[in-house]
Amino acid sequence: MTEIHPNQRVAVLADAQNLYHTAQSLYSRNIDYSSLLEKSVQGRELTRAIAYVIRAESPDEERFFDALVDIGFEAKIKDIKTFGDGSKKADWDLGIALDAVTLANHVDTVVLCSGDGDFARLCSHLRHEGVRIEVAAFKNSTADELVEAADAFIDMSEREDTFLL
Template identity: 70%
Template sequence: MTRSETHGTQRVAVLADSQNLYHTARSLHEQNIDYAELLDAAVDGRSLTRAIAYVIKANAPEEETFFEALVDIGFETRIKEIRTFGDGSKKADWDVGMSLDAVSLADHVDAIALCTGDGDFARLCTHLQHEGVRVDALSFRESTAESLIDAADGFIDLSEDTDRFLL
């Protein structure tokens, strides 16, 4: 029995850490994520309330096409510029933004699917569960923090079906 058979009336929000997924898919499999399949697996027959992809603008030639494709698939995009510091180091992540969106959405959904392997989200899982929200994590097991897998109510290992989840 699938989640959709037992929780078909759940409202779900999908939050995708695109930077984390991109780098993991490239380093492990030298391929890109199929975001349509990712969204389908995250929703799993439930009622989609919001789908948000958190992306980093790096001024690469193909990124506008990628951002448009995400919108066509059904994701809202949150775009952040890379910050360059005086020493030349660069930083861009969406951990705080994703967490704030998840907490804000908690009153409006029954489940949140976190598409990331970042262990920083384990504490967010606990908070959301305390608020009565089911949390599913979707990522590649090889690079997913055990703390996130343990904290989530469900885990989908994208590496188990690379034909589906990779382009």
């Protein structure tokens, strides 16, 4: 495991859908992405920040995507898919995992902003590769296996005023 040091190279990968739905269901509030990025980096060297978002044709979403870029995130946008039966699907799990594995050789730490337990195996793999894994999410909606697989867990619900608008 890589210890924290000032010149540590950090990548921040934010699962915007996971964060949005959790913040809405628990607090009826939105995420403060500027604070999330600042607290995730913690004075270290930011190598890359990516926010994974879904285009759902909602009002103001383009403004949100632009705001993410202004904050310092690269916005990766996926269109929501509607199937013949009317069901909809869109998620970034595979894209986040591929980016994390690709970035592993270029960073010391990956900060994964998601509570999705599907990422526990990814965390274990990255730790095996010598990458420090930090998870930032709301404890009430974060899978235990994800918390256990990380080197550090930032419970965003302990600092609502920092992480929520």
